[in-house]
Amino acid sequence: MTRAFNFSAGPATLPEAVLRQAQAEMLDWNGIGASIVEISHRSQDFIAVAAQAEADLRALIGIPDDYAVLFLSGGATTHQALLGLNFAAPGQVVDYVVTGHWGKTAIRQAKPYCTVNIAADGEAGGFHDIPARDTWQLTPGAAYVHITANETIHGVEFRDTPDVGDVPLFADFSSSIASEPLDVSKYGVIYAGAQKNLGPVGVAVVIIRKDLFERAGQPRADIFDYRSHAERDSMLNTPPTWNWYLAGLVFKWMLAEGGVAEFARRNAVKSTLVYDAIDASVGFYRNEVVPAARSRMNIPFFLPDDTLTARFVAESKTAGLLALKGHKAVGGIRASLYNALPVEGAQALVDFMRDFQQRNG
Amino acid sequence: MTRAFNFSAGPATLPEAVLRQAQAEMLDWNGIGASIVEISHRSQDFIAVAAQAEADLRALIGIPDDYAVLFLSGGATTHQALLGLNFAAPGQVVDYVVTGHWGKTAIRQAKPYCTVNIAADGEAGGFHDIPARDTWQLTPGAAYVHITANETIHGVEFRDTPDVGDVPLFADFSSSIASEPLDVSKYGVIYAGAQKNLGPVGVAVVIIRKDLFERAGQPRADIFDYRSHAERDSMLNTPPTWNWYLAGLVFKWMLAEGGVAEFARRNAVKSTLVYDAIDASVGFYRNEVVPAARSRMNIPFFLPDDTLTARFVAESKTAGLLALKGHKAVGGIRASLYNALPVEGAQALVDFMRDFQQRNG
Missing domain, CATH: 3.40.640.10 (Type I PLP-dependent aspartate aminotransferase-like (Major domain))
Known part of the structure; x- marks a missing residue:
């Protein structure tokens, strides 16, 4: 398992x-x-x-x-x-x-x-x-x-x-x-x-x-x-x-694990990892929320087109990163980073994002 | 376990x-x-x-x-x-x-x-x-x-x-x-x-x-x-x-397991076992419901006094028969015999009932 x-x-x-x-x-x-x-x-x-x-x-x-x-x-x-x-x-x-x-x-x-x-x-x-x-x-x-x-x-x-x-x-x-x-x-x-x-x-x-x-x-x-x-x-x-x-x-x-203060720390680390990966992608990944209102819990982002989005969903699943497809109301990708998702999960996601961009950007 | x-x-x-x-x-x-x-x-x-x-x-x-x-x-x-x-x-x-x-x-x-x-x-x-x-x-x-x-x-x-x-x-x-x-x-x-x-x-x-x-x-x-x-x-x-x-x-x-017909058969066997034990107890156990309206699922019954009731609850639990205490609204004992309770459970209960009566009747 x-x-x-x-x-x-x-x-x-x-x-x-x-x-x-x-x-x-x-x-x-x-x-x-x-x-x-x-x-x-x-x-x-x-x-x-x-x-x-x-x-x-x-x-x-x-x-x-x-x-x-x-x-x-x-x-x-x-x-x-x-x-x-x-x-x-x-x-x-x-x-x-x-x-x-x-x-x-x-x-x-x-x-x-x-x-x-x-x-x-x-x-x-x-x-x-x-x-x-x-x-x-x-x-x-x-x-x-x-x-x-x-x-x-x-x-x-x-x-x-x-x-x-x-x-x-x-x-x-x-x-x-x-x-x-x-x-x-x-x-x-x-x-x-x-x-x-x-x-x-x-x-x-x-x-x-x-x-x-x-x-x-x-x-x-x-x-x-x-x-x-x-x-x-x-x-x-x-x-x-x-x-x-x-x-x-x-x-x-x-x-x-250390209570809410510790989860606040981890959640900041996780969301910063993902937003930084988006912002460093020079437009390959887009999140449209103004930085001051960006959610630490759910990060929706978009790729250049639907073909890449579908490929991202399929390949991330194969890579052991589940449920990254965005909500049907907005499309794209969504990464939810709740308390029980470990920092290693966010790290694995941004590693995948960078690799995916290199192969498809 | x-x-x-x-x-x-x-x-x-x-x-x-x-x-x-x-x-x-x-x-x-x-x-x-x-x-x-x-x-x-x-x-x-x-x-x-x-x-x-x-x-x-x-x-x-x-x-x-x-x-x-x-x-x-x-x-x-x-x-x-x-x-x-x-x-x-x-x-x-x-x-x-x-x-x-x-x-x-x-x-x-x-x-x-x-x-x-x-x-x-x-x-x-x-x-x-x-x-x-x-x-x-x-x-x-x-x-x-x-x-x-x-x-x-x-x-x-x-x-x-x-x-x-x-x-x-x-x-x-x-x-x-x-x-x-x-x-x-x-x-x-x-x-x-x-x-x-x-x-x-x-x-x-x-x-x-x-x-x-x-x-x-x-x-x-x-x-x-x-x-x-x-x-x-x-x-x-x-x-x-x-x-x-x-x-x-x-x-x-x-x-x-055989569907509803099979569970109807088992439930009839289980409830008959318990009602028969009550009726054969010559008043030591009492169920007050008229026979035509007796529930096959939940059988409330009463012992001669509260001391015996408490002893029945405690000893049955020790014997591996759980949750037999009656609802607080009516007191006494209650045996619920839902689909997932095996016939062996009802048999164990009536064996216990007979033994308990012999020791306390």
């Missing part, structure tokens, strides 16, 4: 050590005679796993005590719908800053429940930059301001937390959570599907400033009520236990 | 052969250099896994072509909320037949969206029976009639599909799907969390008669719209891929 370097945008590569532990425990977790996926979420064994995962995530990210941490099913999209239902009055204005594809998705989910104001939109500029804060048209009294911390398709990332005054800032951190230090206290809600930086697909983390639970929100089923989930420690119904467990193993691995 | 016999009500025991395959493939699925949990849901590899799982489930259960099959995140509770949103007009009457705890849960999720009529309710009788069909107070023009095919806590199971005329019958089959032959064509919607008879927790199967998609339903986010999920082959957003994959392995295992 050979593990390739996997640049998938998500579901994404996981730490090999975590997969090995999950493999070893697959038929018998902790000597109980069953897998962790075969036991009740209400068993003492699973409750301990769940609580440890929450404690480790709190330590990893630095989540203050006045924030609830939920582990829920559904990806980020489900939570994009629940934000309005839980935290906006019916028809209340919510402000969205759109910096790529996922910001638009977030709006589509919110629209049935809220009056969406697009406070800023990078689409006219091809989503190559974050609209300057002083151009945002925010609404006084909005229920919240929503941003997408990192856009996986367009490769645009907020490098600072914008100041939006007293209105709570809600952020989709699916693709950059735990990739560098984060001041959670600047946010009202942070949500993230786990499948990029935190663990496996099938579980999402929602971090909510507890005072927001006092908002009435809108008529909704109990299963769509974040308060109910918080009151029941994310066990209002059967949670995705295996996914939660595996995320917990990833948190432990990240803490053992 | 010793695998115990696991009587968990869910998340429940899985076939050992399936766990072994998942274990073997954990770091490298099909020689691609990555785990199935690390690749895009939109990759050809995963799409093939997903399509095969659907084809196998259709073959296993016998799902007609005019039914859509969705693989979605969220447990049954999420889908209990989505039923009304998708298939009832705002405030339209929906009829619910309550035969235990989960029927009440289903109503709680529907109430924000529908006018719930409780057409029949077994609670006055302690949920020891299915209310006779001719006592149901159905509503002409109701959006649907909802039943819980099997109640895991109270151990009550529909042994026939009730005739409700032209109103579509919706059924929560979480704990009995694929445990015996099922005439899908008698239902409008069948939904089931996978974690009992179909596979791992974290994915639910929703089987929908396609003409129901023509209903407008109620204002809702796209992510809560079954039509959108059906149009996108359950990949409207990132689905719980590992869970879907593992369910697919369970479907293949069930087909190889």
Whole structure:
């Protein structure tokens, strides 16, 4: 068995050590005679796993005590719908800053429940930059301001937390959570599907400033009520236990590797390697994002023509570099460099890029 | 490593052969250099896994072509909320037949969206029976009639599909799907969390008669719209891929073992063993459900007092019989006998029961 370097945008590569532990425990977790996926979420064994995962995530990210941490099913999209239902009055204005594809998705989910104001939109500029804060048209009294911390398709990332005054800032951190230090206290809600930086697909983390639970929100089923989930420690119904467990193993691995500060260092090294290779290619490889807004997580880039792009995808796969084909919305190539992708992976990619250019440039 | 016999009500025991395959493939699925949990849901590899799982489930259960099959995140509770949103007009009457705890849960999720009529309710009788069909107070023009095919806590199971005329019958089959032959064509919607008879927790199967998609339903986010999920082959957003994959392995295992007919035979053998042991105990073990409504999947039973109950739970665990403690709502003992629990497990349980009675009766 050979593990390739996997640049998938998500579901994404996981730490090999975590997969090995999950493999070893697959038929018998902790000597109980069953897998962790075969036991009740209400068993003492699973409750301990769940609580440890929450404690480790709190330590990893630095989540203050006045924030609830939920582990829920559904990806980020489900939570994009629940934000309005839980935290906006019916028809209340919510402000969205759109910096790529996922910001638009977030709006589509919110629209049935809220009056969406697009406070800023990078689409006219091809989503190559974050609209300057002083151009945002925010609404006084909005229920919240929503941003997408990192856009996986367009490769645009907020490098600072914008100041939006007293209105709570809600952020989709699916693709950059735990990739560098984060001041959670600047946010009202942070949500993230786990499948990029935190663990496996099938579980999402929602971090909510507890005072927001006092908002009435809108008529909704109990299963769509974040308060109910918080009151029941994310066990209002059967949670995705295996996914939660595996995320917990990833948190432990990240803490053992040196925590978020260390991953910020590695992620800077990896993304600098790739951007430098692009910039040194004298136009053979092109990334169109302005340098100050370039994503450390997802690097889309383009070759001179479609034939070369197809050849790059095919030959990189053969070379053990997986999932480099760009998203169909923009084409080209995309390298995702999440926490679990080692620096050696980025180095192998830039070595391949230089070789490919020499042969085809 | 010793695998115990696991009587968990869910998340429940899985076939050992399936766990072994998942274990073997954990770091490298099909020689691609990555785990199935690390690749895009939109990759050809995963799409093939997903399509095969659907084809196998259709073959296993016998799902007609005019039914859509969705693989979605969220447990049954999420889908209990989505039923009304998708298939009832705002405030339209929906009829619910309550035969235990989960029927009440289903109503709680529907109430924000529908006018719930409780057409029949077994609670006055302690949920020891299915209310006779001719006592149901159905509503002409109701959006649907909802039943819980099997109640895991109270151990009550529909042994026939009730005739409700032209109103579509919706059924929560979480704990009995694929445990015996099922005439899908008698239902409008069948939904089931996978974690009992179909596979791992974290994915639910929703089987929908396609003409129901023509209903407008109620204002809702796209992510809560079954039509959108059906149009996108359950990949409207990132689905719980590992869970879907593992369910697919369970479907293949069930087909190889002889399909639903064979599991119906095994389940009859297992449940008969346990009920016979209860009935032969001359009151030492008590099951209070009327014989015609006894569940083949979950058998709750009671000992003479709490001391004996606690001793039974502790000693059975030591004997390698896991998770026999009853649900806290009713107490006592509960043995869940889903598809993946072998006949030898039920035999071991009744051997233990007889021995325990001899020592304590």
